[in-house]
Amino acid sequence: MLSKLLFSVSIAIENIRSNLMHTFLSVLGVIIGVAALVAILSLGDGLENFARDQISATTSLRSIIINPKTSVVTEGIRMPIENHPSFTLDDAEQLQQKFAKQAFVTINKQRSIQIASEEDSLRFPAILAGTTDLRLTGLKNDIRAGRFFNEADLESAAQKIILNNNFATKLSEPEESLIGKNLILENKSFEIVGVMQENGNDQITRGYVPFTSFFESGPDTRTAMVEIRSNRVENVSDLKKEAESWLDANFESGSEGFTVVTNNFRVEQAKRGVLVFKIVMGMITGIAVLVGGIGIMNVLLISVSERTKEIGIRKATGAKKRDILFQFLAESITVSLIGSFLGLLLGLLLVFSLFPIVQSLAEVPFHPAFSFDTLIIITVIAILIGIIFGTYPAWKAAKLQPIDAIRIE
Structure with a gap:
């Protein structure tokens, strides 16, 4: 032939x-x-x-957001779920080990708070967010002044805070001069170590602290959420399935007790x-x-x-x-x-x-x-x-x- x-x-x-x-x-x-x-x-x-x-480059499209369900709608009425599942730092570390070569994992939590300067010369409301890695908060990776958190800050639960650009503007001082100063967060003093660019959120006043330094006070504290940021957009669907399997294996409510959200449909x-x-x-x-x-x-x-x-x-x-x-x-x-x-x-x-x-x-x-x-x-x-x-x-x-x-x- x-x-x-x-x-x-x-x-x-x-x-x-x-x-x-x-x-x-x-x-x-x-x-x-x-x-x-x-x-x-x-x-x-x-x-x-x-x-x-x-x-x-649009990081939200590489993200998988996992939120515990805290309420359920029954016959048009939203009812709170008692004993709803919640994430801990150990959970985030387990997921990071599981996806070590494929993604970054962070755990985030936030609440409303009143900000006061060290001299108590000004006060205003803001959002306080605790995170394990600022690279995964949806911010542009630009530090305008100072530095990011490091592993030592997280391990030692250091009382450090990074401000977004809107937050820094409200303090009415040059960004460089803010570094090293302290803010009083409900009788706790946090040192400003950085000012960060947060695009698309010009109306939001937000400060970021290490997750281990985050403190809860009042009913407005949101349940901790986990974000999985895939290295490649193509892997998002597979990572979502693996994350749901992990939830089934590690929580009594399984993946049904969480909302797992991606924007992969845009891809x-x-x-x-x-x-x-x-x-x-x-x-x-x-x-x-x-x-x-x-x-x-x-x-x-x-x-x-x-x-x-x-x-x-x-x-x-x-x-x-x-x-x-x-x-x-x-x-x-x-x-x-x-x-x-x-x-x-x-x-x-x-x-x-x-x-x-x-x-x-x-x-x-x-x-x-x-x-x-x-x-x-x-x-x-x-x-x-x-x-x-x-x-x-x-x-x-x-x-x-x-x-x-x-x-x-």
Whole structure:
């Protein structure tokens, strides 16, 4: 079988060489169509990568928020749940060990509080949040002054506080001068160690303390929640399932006692949008590919007419119909593969050479990309074109009678 295939390919290449210009003009449609298809797929891959990068930068889309259910709605009435489940620092540490290579885990808790300066010269309400890692609070990772918490602060339950930008503004002092000063939080003195940028929350006055330093007072303290921040957006769905299994194994109420929330649907929306772009544009460029397939069929029909004596002699010496059919199908696929390969090179050349010019003019914030999937798609298309448009010429050659073929010549 392999020897037959190699023999057929060698004959196909020889025929291409003997009719080089005619073959080239006939497969030009395939070359142009495949080049356009490669350009569309490369742009689509680039758009998908860009969307993925933007989504990954939007940290909430990589987050899994787990909140204990503290109430239930029955017949339109919200009723509190007695003995509802709650998270501890040990729970967060267990989850961090479980997802050590896949995600960061933090535990957060917050409540309303009255803020007072050390001299008691001003007072205002704010939100006090206790956390194990500020990188996972949904804030932009920008420290405007001072520093973040460290492990020593968490282990020693240090009375340190980091202010968001709105909080620092209310203190009416330069941010650098706030570092080292103390705030009185309900008769507890907390040292300001940093000021942090919190985008999108300009109206919220919030301070962050180590989770071990967080203190509860009054009924407004919220139940601790756990946030799992995946390293990759693609892993969010799997991590959510694993987290729910962990809840089932470690809490009497199981995962039913918690709300597990993600924003992963936005990732799927982006994927579907790019997929629609690829399909629609691929269908448009597919017209050129079909035209190229007709050109290949034309080449093979001419080849059948020019090689009738060869076909007759092969049949007279014992070649069967399937041998002739296989011969011309192999030639059709070879011609299609060569045309598709040239189209692949042309498409990549055009995209990666011309796109920088477009990018400089339009300031497009993404780059085209070439993936292994594109190579597979082009190869499959080439084989399908060879089979679909080579079947009729191959069938026509196979049905020739030996004596009639020799007499025509």
